Amino acid sequence: MTLAPWEGGTASGEVIPDDLLVFATLTEAINSNLDLERVLQTVTDAGTELSGADFGAFFYNAVDESGNLYRFHVLSGGNAAAFATMPAPRITELFQPTFSGERALRVADVTEDPRFTGMPRGHLPVRSYLATPVTSRSGEVIGALLFGHADPGMFSQRSEHVVRLVALQAAVAVENARLFEDEQAARREAEQAAARLGVLQAMTARLAGAVSTRDALDVVTDTLVGPLDADGAAVYLTTEDGYSVLAGVRTDENGDPAALQTPIVPHGAACPLAEAATSRRTVAISDPQQLASVCPEVSAAVTGVEPSLFIPMTFGDVVVGVLAMSWRRPRRFSGAELHMFETAAGQLASALERARLYESELAAQAQLRCSAEQAVAASQTLQRSLLPRTLPEVESLTVVVRYLPGTAGAEVGGDWYDVIATPGGGTVLVVGDVQGHSVGAAAVMGQLRTALHAYLAEGHEPHVALARVNRAMNALDARVLATCCLVALDPASGEASVVRAGHLLPLLRRDGAVREIGSDGGLPLGVLDDAEWPTTTVRLEAGDRLLMYTDGLVEDPREDVDTGISALMRATASTDSGDVDRDADAILAAVGVDRRDDIALLVCDYSGPSLVTQCATLRVTDVAEVSTARVFVGQTLAAWELASLAETVALVVSELVTNALVHTAGPATLEIRRQQDRIRVLVTDEHARVPRPQHAGEDATGGRGMLLVEALAEQWGVEPSGTGKTVWAELHAA
Numbered sequence: 001m002t003l004a005p006w007e008g009g010t011a012s013g014e015v016i017p018d019d020l021l022v023f024a025t026l027t028e029a030i031n032s033n034l035d036l037e038r039v040l041q042t043v044t045d046a047g048t049e050l051s052g053a054d055f056g057a058f059f060y061n062a063v064d065e066s067g068n069l070y071r072f073h074v075l076s077g078g079n080a081a082a083f084a085t086m087p088a089p090r091i092t093e094l095f096q097p098t099f100s101g102e103r104a105l106r107v108a109d110v111t112e113d114p115r116f117t118g119m120p121r122g123h124l125p126v127r128s129y130l131a132t133p134v135t136s137r138s139g140e141v142i143g144a145l146l147f148g149h150a151d152p153g154m155f156s157q158r159s160e161h162v163v164r165l166v167a168l169q170a171a172v173a174v175e176n177a178r179l180f181e182d183e184q185a186a187r188r189e190a191e192q193a194a195a196r197l198g199v200l201q202a203m204t205a206r207l208a209g210a211v212s213t214r215d216a217l218d219v220v221t222d223t224l225v226g227p228l229d230a231d232g233a234a235v236y237l238t239t240e241d242g243y244s245v246l247a248g249v250r251t252d253e254n255g256d257p258a259a260l261q262t263p264i265v266p267h268g269a270a271c272p273l274a275e276a277a278t279s280r281r282t283v284a285i286s287d288p289q290q291l292a293s294v295c296p297e298v299s300a301a302v303t304g305v306e307p308s309l310f311i312p313m314t315f316g317d318v319v320v321g322v323l324a325m326s327w328r329r330p331r332r333f334s335g336a337e338l339h340m341f342e343t344a345a346g347q348l349a350s351a352l353e354r355a356r357l358y359e360s361e362l363a364a365q366a367q368l369r370c371s372a373e374q375a376v377a378a379s380q381t382l383q384r385s386l387l388p389r390t391l392p393e394v395e396s397l398t399v400v401v402r403y404l405p406g407t408a409g410a411e412v413g414g415d416w417y418d419v420i421a422t423p424g425g426g427t428v429l430v431v432g433d434v435q436g437h438s439v440g441a442a443a444v445m446g447q448l449r450t451a452l453h454a455y456l457a458e459g460h461e462p463h464v465a466l467a468r469v470n471r472a473m474n475a476l477d478a479r480v481l482a483t484c485c486l487v488a489l490d491p492a493s494g495e496a497s498v499v500r501a502g503h504l505l506p507l508l509r510r511d512g513a514v515r516e517i518g519s520d521g522g523l524p525l526g527v528l529d530d531a532e533w534p535t536t537t538v539r540l541e542a543g544d545r546l547l548m549y550t551d552g553l554v555e556d557p558r559e560d561v562d563t564g565i566s567a568l569m570r571a572t573a574s575t576d577s578g579d580v581d582r583d584a585d586a587i588l589a590a591v592g593v594d595r596r597d598d599i600a601l602l603v604c605d606y607s608g609p610s611l612v613t614q615c616a617t618l619r620v621t622d623v624a625e626v627s628t629a630r631v632f633v634g635q636t637l638a639a640w641e642l643a644s645l646a647e648t649v650a651l652v653v654s655e656l657v658t659n660a661l662v663h664t665a666g667p668a669t670l671e672i673r674r675q676q677d678r679i680r681v682l683v684t685d686e687h688a689r690v691p692r693p694q695h696a697g698e699d700a701t702g703g704r705g706m707l708l709v710e711a712l713a714e715q716w717g718v719e720p721s722g723t724g725k726t727v728w729a730e731l732h733a734a
Contacts, residue, residue: 036177037074043170044076044145050166051130051159053077053147058134058170059099060143092117095131101141104132106160109152128154134167134174142174199223201523203344205502207351208435208481208524209551211358216351223344231328235313235348236273237321271295272310277319282338283310286330309333311341313349320349347527354479358436387449391419394427395675396491396607400580402588404599406552414441414482415550415598416449423459423719423726425492425675430456431548431602432484432503444480448473448525452484459719459726462486462499463533470501470525482525485548492615492673494540494606499533501525504554504565507547507572508538514573516565542608547572547587552597567591580605614640614674620657621667629657629670636672642679642733649679652712652729655705656683660727663687678714679731686724 040058048056055077094115097103107129110116119126128149134142145167149155203223210216217235272283272295285291285308308326312319323345333341391399401417414434421427430452434445451472455465466486473482485503489496498506498517502524505516519536540546547568554564571590575583584603616636620629630650637646653670660668664687671682709716713729 036174036181039170039173039177040074041076043166043173044074047145047163047166048076048147050162051147052149052154053128053130054149055124056145056147058143058145060174061141094129095144098131098133098144098146099141101133101135101139104130104160104164106130106155106157108155124148125150127152130155130159130163132160132164132167134170136171136175142171145170200340200343200347203347204481204523204527207347208483208502210351210355211436213352213355213359216348216355219348219351232324232326234324235321235352236324237352238277238319272308273322273324276310276312276322280312280314280319282312282342284308284333285310309338309341311345313345313352315346315349315353318353320352323348350479354436357479387416388418392421392427394419394421394491395425396609397427397489398580398605398607399429400584400603402584402599402601402603404552404588406598414445414480415552415600416445417548417600417602418449418453419602420453420456422456422488423728425490425673425680427489427491428456428462429487429489429546429548429602429604430484431550431600432482433550433552433598433600434482435480441480444473444476444482447476448482448484456486461535462488462497463535466499466501466522466525466533467531470531471529473526474529480526484525487546487548489540489604489606491606492609494542494544494608496538496540496546498536498538501533504549504551507569508540509545509547509572510541510543512573512576514569516569540606542606544606545572546604546606548602548604550598550600552599553588553591553601555597564591616672618670619667620661620670623658623661626654626657626661629653632670633672637679640674642674645679645731645733648712649681649731652681652709652731653683655709656681656727656729659683659705660685660687664724674733677733679733680728681713681731682726682728684724684726 040060044056044058047053047058055075057076058074060074092115094105094107094110094113094117098105107113107116109127110129111127126148128151130147131144133144136142145163147155147163203219206219206223207216210219272285272291276283291308308324311323311325313321313323323341325341387403391401399419401419403415403417414436416430416432416434418430419427420430430449432445432448432452434441434448448469451469452465455468456462460468466484481502483500483502483504485501485506486499487496487506488499498519500519500521502521505519507514508517517536517538520534522533523531549568551561554568555561556564568587568591571587575586575590577583577586580603584601587603588599588601616632618629618632620626630653633650633653634643634646637643637649649672653672657668657670660683664685666686668683668685671684673680673682706716709729713731716727716729719726719728
């Protein structure tokens with residue numbers, strides 16, 4: 001941009017219309033650009049040209065990544081290159097008012113000013129001096145604009161006025177550029193955080209299925225070295241004498257391959273392996289020479305690399321070993337990246353410890369010398385004893401399950417299924433898988449299934465029940481991971497809520513076509529104490545078929561898991577005999593399952609809302625609306641051709657709704673549901689107080705209305721519902 005030299009103006013420094021045009025051009029030029037360095041250069045060029053200076057400089061106050069203040073400058077003018085490499089001027093008495101943000105300064109001849117202490121050797125000659133601070137609207141001193149001329153008396157009051165106006169425009173533009181940089185940095189950080197989370201999720205998912213030391217070590221190669229651009233990694237396990245290299249991975253040809261397999265005996269605490277294990281903190285080495293001097297054995301394995309990280313792998317109070325990672329190129333690590341590496345090392349330590357325990361258990365089992373037939377029979381008996389013996393009958397749903405124990409040895413598996421009736425007539429279908437094949441895995445499975453069944457039967461939402469079971473699992477220190485999928489169904493409406501904890505997606509067949517129910521998933525159980533699981537809602541239609549299964553049905557060590565899922569989808573699409581039991585067997589036969597792992601398969605057919613499964617809902621907010629609720633009862637039962645029951649049901653509704661509104665501060669929801677030969681009345685509020693019948697002579701002032709409910713209804717009860725409760729009553733509908 002080229003601006004006309006400063007012309008016009010008045011003796012007082014006021015800007016005339018021509019000047020306004022100049023500043024309008026300047027304003028557009030600097031505010032249309034969000035690149036900070038270009039803004040600084042444009043401002044400096046404009047101030048130099050408008051003031052008539054030989055040269056100008058913008059000394060900008062910046063903050064580095066560590067939060068330290070530093071100053072860099074932007075130069076302008078025909079001879080700017082002559083002093084581009086010179087350091088910033090010392091903050092002497094002459095420069096102090098400008099750099100501190102106090103005021104602008106104009107000097108006709110600095111050589112005659114007693115505050116002037118001279119310029120650095122080689123600096124361009126300066127006689128006329130003009131400077132102004134650049135201050136933000138919040139009062140922050142952004143920097144200073146300095147202008148010089150070789151001749152004295154070159155800057156007038158108008159020159160001072162123009163550079164002050166330029167400084168005002170510069171402050172706005174710099175703030176805009178800073179905001180843009182902050183936004184870009186935040187966006188980059190969000191993208192990097194998502195990438196880090198993706199790596200951790202991939203690693204967690206892989207480790208969840210790792211049952212051997214080799215499986216766990218493969219994760220280092222597949223999820224840490226490649227995706228994170230690391231050029232080398234090694235897992236050093238602690239031993240009595242030092243450290244044994246369990247596995248080494250390197251993507252370049254530098255270094256000594258034999259060194260990766262040589263046990264390390266550290267000499268002194270300065271060795272990064274010993275330091276990381278002793279302090280339980282990550283040790284970063286940025287200089288290869290430093291690594292060679294303190295631990296030559298490790299240096300020989302990673303020759304040619306720049307930065308290296310040594311991350312302790314801890315499991316509880318035990319340091320299992322050290323994860324060493326290295327890069328060929330210089331690299332700086334943020335706090336978030338270090339946290340990710342440390343989390344990954346912790347997950348790897350847990351997997352290695354679980355694999356060690358599992359392999360020790362296998363060795364112990366081999367020493368028992370019991371016959372394979374007896375062991376298999378005992379394992380299957382234990383497994384089946386932990387699974388549901390019967391399934392509840394649910395109107396509009398036909399559910400069948402198949403459980404096939406693995407035949408690879410006598411180990412007990414951790415697969416399970418469940419069908420749980422919930423308050424209000426709902427049903428939750430559950431399929432899950434505890435990591436590993438052992439008596440311990442089966443025991444954890446039994447605990448998880450029992451706890452989850454209890455929470456869901458109490459009326460807790462699936463994601464809430466999962467969170468509670470997860471906390472209980474971590475409190476038990478089970479040292480295993482578990483995946484599961486829950487589908488909460490309302491048979492009366494067909495609405496289904498899907499919640500997944502690291503498990504495979506359920507399948508839905510509709511009109512002969514089969515697809516996966518796309519739903520957001522969360523981490524497996526046992527990973528984080530405060531994990532959360534999102535809920536995805538879908539609606540089933542009459543004739544829909546839902547399939548839920550464990551990975552043993554689709555996994556084959558010779559093929560990708562997607563191949564197994566595709567085979568299952570084809571089998572589901574082509575199987576429709578009208579008999580769910582027969583179809584479940586046909587699906588298993590068509591997939592051709594490999595029985596090395598346990599298999600749990602749940603097939604559910606939805607026939608749609610039954611003629612005898614109807615519901616109607618009303619929201620009430622005030623006691624005055626109790627009469628509205630009674631009218632609602634009469635209209636609903638008349639529509640269902642049950643008008644003869646209206647008076648009795650209305651009495652029950654009146655008492656339950658009145659009780660909810662009198663004793664709570666919020667609204668209540670009334671639901672009337674017809675199920676087969678019963679009428680079920682449900683009133684839900686957000687108060688945890690439980691009503692109970694009270695007879696004359698008791699000290700309470702209320703509760704006698706519940707005696708009427710008890711007399712009219714065949715049965716009634718109270719169930720927790722979220723933060724409140726649901727009071728229900730059932731009456732015979734015949």
